Amino acid sequence: MRMSVNQTNWAKKCLSPWLLLLTMAMALLPLQAMAAQAEATVSKNVVAVNQVFQLSVSVDTAINPDSVDFSVLSPDFAYGQPSVSSSTSVINGTMSRSTTWTIAIAAKKVGTATIPAFKIGSSQTTPITITVLKGSQKNNAANTDQSNVRMTAEIDKNTLYVGESINYRVKIFIGEQLSQASLSAPSGDGLAVSQVGQDAQNNIVQNGRRYLVITRNYQLTAQKAGNIVIHGSTFSGSAVRGANGFSSGITVPVNKNARDINLTIKPKPADYKGLWLPTPDLQLQQTWQPQVSNQNEITTKVGEPITRTITLRIKDVAQSNMPNINLTYPDTVRIYNEKPEYRTENGYSVMILKQVIIPRQAGNVALPPLAINWWNTTTAKQQQSEIKGLTLNVTADPTANSHFAPAATATPPTTTATQPIKTLVSVGIWPWTTLVFAILWLITLVLLVKKRQQPVVTAAIATTQNPDIATALETAINDNDPIKVQTYYQQWRHQQHSLLTSQPQLLQQLDDEVKAMMATHYSPLDSQWNNKTLLTLLAQAKQLKTIKHTSKTLTSLDPQ
Structure with a gap:
C-alpha cells in the first residue's frame, strides 16, 4: 500500500512539532540529571x-572543599x-x-535569626529561620554558662585611713576551654592600684566539677578621704564550644565582672x-x-669598719610611701650608705638600709639612735x-705607727792629751819663738773646738714601707674591696705620715682617689x-725614701 504524495506531506506536517518537542525533552534530561542538589x-x-x-550543608556530588x-x-x-x-x-x-x-554555630542575640x-x-540551599530565646527560657542555658566561668573578689577590710593600703584578691574559676583570656585591674576614684606578685594557679573540684582557679592580688592605696567604690576586675576571653571529632567548635565570647565593693x-x-x-604593724630592727x-658600747680601732x-x-x-631614713653622725666617723633594698613579703613592705661606719680618730664616739612615729x-x-x-670606744691602732730604721749614732772623735808647755829660761831668740808657736797652737785649738761644735750629719736611709700592710692594701685594691681598702689605707697613711707630708700633692x-672609690661603690x-x-x-709612694737627720754636739775641750 502506498501513500499518496498529499498524505505524505500531511504526515510530515503533523509529526514535525512532536519530533521537535521530543528531541528537546531528551536533550534536557541529561542536564537535569547533571544538576547537583544542595x-x-x-x-x-x-x-x-x-x-x-x-549546621550541616551537603551537595550530592564531589566538589572542592x-x-x-x-x-x-x-x-x-x-x-x-x-x-x-x-x-x-x-x-x-x-x-x-x-x-x-x-560546622558549630551560635546565635549572638535574642530574636529571629x-x-x-x-x-x-549552580545550586544553592534554602534559608533557615532560627528562633533565639533568652537563656532562662531555654533550659537555663545562661546558668550553665555562668557555672563554666565565674569570679570572686574580696578585700581585707572596708575601712582604712588615707595612705593605708589593702589587699584586693580576685579569683577566676574556669570550667571550660578558653582562649585569649585577659584580666583587668580594679579601679576607683582616689585609689592607687598595683599588682602584687605573680598569678597563682591550682585545680579544685566543686560539686563534682573540676575548675582551674587563677588567683591575682592587687594592692590598693587610698589617696583621699571619703566613700569610694571599688569597681571590680573584668575578665574577658573566648570559650571554645561544640568541638568534637567532626568539628573544631566555635569561639564564643565570655565576659565576667567582679562585684563592686x-x-x-x-x-x-x-x-x-x-x-x-x-x-596595723611597724617593726624596726638593727x-x-x-x-x-653589749648593746650600748663597743671597743674598736681607728680605721676598722663597722x-x-x-x-x-x-x-x-606601699613601697612608694616608705620613709627615707636619714641619720646624722659625728664628724669623727666616716659614713658610707649602700643603696636601700626593697621587697614585699607576707603583706609587709620591707626596706633594708646598710651603713658602713669607719672611725677616723681615737676617743669616744656616740652613734645616733633612730625613732619613727x-x-x-x-x-x-x-x-x-x-x-x-x-x-664607740675608739683606740689608736698600734700597727699604724711609722717604722723607721735607727739612725747611726755620731761618735765624737777621741783627742790625745796635750803635753804641757815648758818655758825655757834663757836669753836670746828662743823665748820669742816659743811665744809665736804658742799663739799659733791656741788659734788652732780654737778653730778645732768650733769645728767640733758643728752638728755631725749622718745619713741614715730607711725604707718606709711596712711590707705587711702595704701588701694587704695592694691586694684589697686589686680585689676592689672598698672596706678593706679604706681600713688598710688609713693604717698605711698613719705609718707613712712623715714621709707623705713631704709630698703634699x-x-x-x-x-682623693680613695674617696672617689668609696663614693662610686656606695653611689645609688x-x-x-x-x-x-x-x-x-701607691707605686709612686713606695719609691719615696726619707733621710733621718740626727745630731750630737761634741763635748767642749777643756785644755789643761
Missing part, C-alpha cells in the same frame, strides 16, 4: 543566645571551623557521590605629729657587724618604734671604679 539542615531551630548547635563561604553567617552567628567529609556509594550499579560540611542560602556551583576612707588625725604612716655583745644594718617592716603600706590603725593611736644608738691625690648610680689610678699612686 541542602542545609540544623540540629536545632529554637536555641538560646550563645547556645551551640550544628572550599566551595562554601560561611562568612555570610557572621552578622547573626558566631561560628567555628567547618569539617568536610566526602562519600562515594554504588547502588544497583549506579555510582553516587556527596560532600558534607559540618536567619541562616542565609549557601550557593554551591564600698570603702570608707578616714582622714589623718589633726593632732598627729611626724611623718604620716598608717599601718644588727651590727662585728656583733655587739656595719650597721637597719630593717624596717611596715604592713599595708606611726599611726596604729588597729588601736587608732599614735605609736613610736625606736632602735638604740651605740657608743701626692698625699692629696691618694686621699650604677657606675664602675677603675683601680689603676690608685695602684699607680
Whole structure:
C-alpha cells in the first residue's frame, strides 16, 4: 500500500512539532540529571543566645572543599571551623557521590535569626529561620554558662585611713576551654592600684566539677578621704564550644565582672605629729657587724669598719610611701650608705638600709639612735618604734705607727792629751819663738773646738714601707674591696705620715682617689671604679725614701 504524495506531506506536517518537542525533552534530561542538589539542615531551630548547635550543608556530588563561604553567617552567628567529609556509594550499579560540611554555630542575640542560602556551583540551599530565646527560657542555658566561668573578689577590710593600703584578691574559676583570656585591674576614684606578685594557679573540684582557679592580688592605696567604690576586675576571653571529632567548635565570647565593693576612707588625725604612716604593724630592727655583745658600747680601732644594718617592716603600706631614713653622725666617723633594698613579703613592705661606719680618730664616739612615729590603725593611736644608738670606744691602732730604721749614732772623735808647755829660761831668740808657736797652737785649738761644735750629719736611709700592710692594701685594691681598702689605707697613711707630708700633692691625690672609690661603690648610680689610678699612686709612694737627720754636739775641750 502506498501513500499518496498529499498524505505524505500531511504526515510530515503533523509529526514535525512532536519530533521537535521530543528531541528537546531528551536533550534536557541529561542536564537535569547533571544538576547537583544542595541542602542545609540544623540540629536545632529554637536555641538560646550563645547556645551551640550544628549546621550541616551537603551537595550530592564531589566538589572542592572550599566551595562554601560561611562568612555570610557572621552578622547573626558566631561560628567555628567547618569539617568536610566526602562519600562515594554504588547502588544497583549506579555510582553516587556527596560532600558534607559540618560546622558549630551560635546565635549572638535574642530574636529571629536567619541562616542565609549557601550557593554551591549552580545550586544553592534554602534559608533557615532560627528562633533565639533568652537563656532562662531555654533550659537555663545562661546558668550553665555562668557555672563554666565565674569570679570572686574580696578585700581585707572596708575601712582604712588615707595612705593605708589593702589587699584586693580576685579569683577566676574556669570550667571550660578558653582562649585569649585577659584580666583587668580594679579601679576607683582616689585609689592607687598595683599588682602584687605573680598569678597563682591550682585545680579544685566543686560539686563534682573540676575548675582551674587563677588567683591575682592587687594592692590598693587610698589617696583621699571619703566613700569610694571599688569597681571590680573584668575578665574577658573566648570559650571554645561544640568541638568534637567532626568539628573544631566555635569561639564564643565570655565576659565576667567582679562585684563592686564600698570603702570608707578616714582622714589623718589633726593632732598627729611626724611623718604620716598608717599601718596595723611597724617593726624596726638593727644588727651590727662585728656583733655587739653589749648593746650600748663597743671597743674598736681607728680605721676598722663597722656595719650597721637597719630593717624596717611596715604592713599595708606601699613601697612608694616608705620613709627615707636619714641619720646624722659625728664628724669623727666616716659614713658610707649602700643603696636601700626593697621587697614585699607576707603583706609587709620591707626596706633594708646598710651603713658602713669607719672611725677616723681615737676617743669616744656616740652613734645616733633612730625613732619613727606611726599611726596604729588597729588601736587608732599614735605609736613610736625606736632602735638604740651605740657608743664607740675608739683606740689608736698600734700597727699604724711609722717604722723607721735607727739612725747611726755620731761618735765624737777621741783627742790625745796635750803635753804641757815648758818655758825655757834663757836669753836670746828662743823665748820669742816659743811665744809665736804658742799663739799659733791656741788659734788652732780654737778653730778645732768650733769645728767640733758643728752638728755631725749622718745619713741614715730607711725604707718606709711596712711590707705587711702595704701588701694587704695592694691586694684589697686589686680585689676592689672598698672596706678593706679604706681600713688598710688609713693604717698605711698613719705609718707613712712623715714621709707623705713631704709630698703634699701626692698625699692629696691618694686621699682623693680613695674617696672617689668609696663614693662610686656606695653611689645609688650604677657606675664602675677603675683601680689603676690608685695602684699607680701607691707605686709612686713606695719609691719615696726619707733621710733621718740626727745630731750630737761634741763635748767642749777643756785644755789643761
